[in-house]
Amino acid sequence: MSDTASTPKVKTLPDAQTVTKVTHWTERLFSFRCTRPQSLRFRSGEFVMIGLMGDNGKPLLRAYSIASPSWDDELEFYSIKVPDGPLTSRLQHIEPGDQIILRPKPVGTLVHDALLPGKRLWFLATGTGIAPFASLMRDPETYEKYEQVIMMHTCRDVAELEYGRRLIEDLRNDPLIGEMVEGKLHYYPTTTREESPHMGRITENLTSGRVFADLGQPGPLTPETDRVMVCGSLGFNIDVKAILEGWSLREGANSEPAEYVVEKAFVGE
Numbered sequence: 001m002s003d004t005a006s007t008p009k010v011k012t013l014p015d016a017q018t019v020t021k022v023t024h025w026t027e028r029l030f031s032f033r034c035t036r037p038q039s040l041r042f043r044s045g046e047f048v049m050i051g052l053m054g055d056n057g058k059p060l061l062r063a064y065s066i067a068s069p070s071w072d073d074e075l076e077f078y079s080i081k082v083p084d085g086p087l088t089s090r091l092q093h094i095e096p097g098d099q100i101i102l103r104p105k106p107v108g109t110l111v112h113d114a115l116l117p118g119k120r121l122w123f124l125a126t127g128t129g130i131a132p133f134a135s136l137m138r139d140p141e142t143y144e145k146y147e148q149v150i151m152m153h154t155c156r157d158v159a160e161l162e163y164g165r166r167l168i169e170d171l172r173n174d175p176l177i178g179e180m181v182e183g184k185l186h187y188y189p190t191t192t193r194e195e196s197p198h199m200g201r202i203t204e205n206l207t208s209g210r211v212f213a214d215l216g217q218p219g220p221l222t223p224e225t226d227r228v229m230v231c232g233s234l235g236f237n238i239d240v241k242a243i244l245e246g247w248s249l250r251e252g253a254n255s256e257p258a259e260y261v262v263e264k265a266f267v268g269e
């Protein structure tokens with residue numbers, strides 16, 4: 001992991017924001033922070049379009065979940081690096097002081113408003129799908145609304161879990177939010193291709209009941225008590241939906257809240 005930081009420079013592009021910090025977690029993953037437009041208001045869990053100016057003079061934009069909480073002065077994003085991806089092949093080289101384009105129109109379904117009130121909230125993510133939950137886990141509203149919050153995150157190997165692991169460690173040590181999350185936030189990281197304390201896909205750990213046994217939580221999920229937010233690859237989202245529907249949970253939306261919501265982890269290029 002390597003960090004770089006500097007103070008913001010002058011803006012020139014339309015919708016431009018200045019990169020303030022870049023952290024490379026693995027060869028495939030990095031996160032960065034940038035200035036926040038003063039007028040930008042968003043709900044934790046939403047995404048915006050961000051990107052760079054293309055060689056043809058047109059903006060090259062992709063949807064990125066905002067990983068920072070709504071009270072943060074800056075914005076944070078978590079991204080994959082794809083060597084020949086049109087955007088991320090370039091975005092991975094940004095440095096503090098560089099400019100990115102950010103369209104300040106946040107949208108998305110992974111928001112508290114899209115779920116009916118419940119007791120237990122499950123965040124289920126693979127890979128960079130943890131980004132919206134990085135925002136929601138740092139939002140006090142999450143702990144005001146639920147008695148228990150469970151973050152299940154699965155990656156291929158241990159290094160890919162580090163962004164989430166560090167975030168939760170910082171949260172537990174935070175003088176303000178630390179007290180709110182104590183005894184409420186349960187973290188269940190697993191790997192599928194490298195040995196680690198907990199292994200296996202989220203889907204397997206839910207259906208086998210292993211996660212309930214490991215966390216000492218009642219299982220399976222029920223429409224009466226459980227609410228779920230899902231963010232991962234297309235295949236992951238489809239498989240999790242089938243499991244949740246099998247447990248009689250219904251998909252919700254901003255216009256019609258229900259028991260679970262799903263969003264694809266963005267930016268595969």
Ligand code: A2P
Pocket residue numbers: 126127154155156191192193201202203233235236237239
């Ligand atoms: P696996 O290693 O068994 O494929 P990726 O890096 O390819 O985006 O995958 C991230 C994590 O998501 C991996 O641990 C992968 O497990 C897991 N995964 C991929 N597809 C599914 C799925 N359909 N259901 C559950 N987990 C999945």
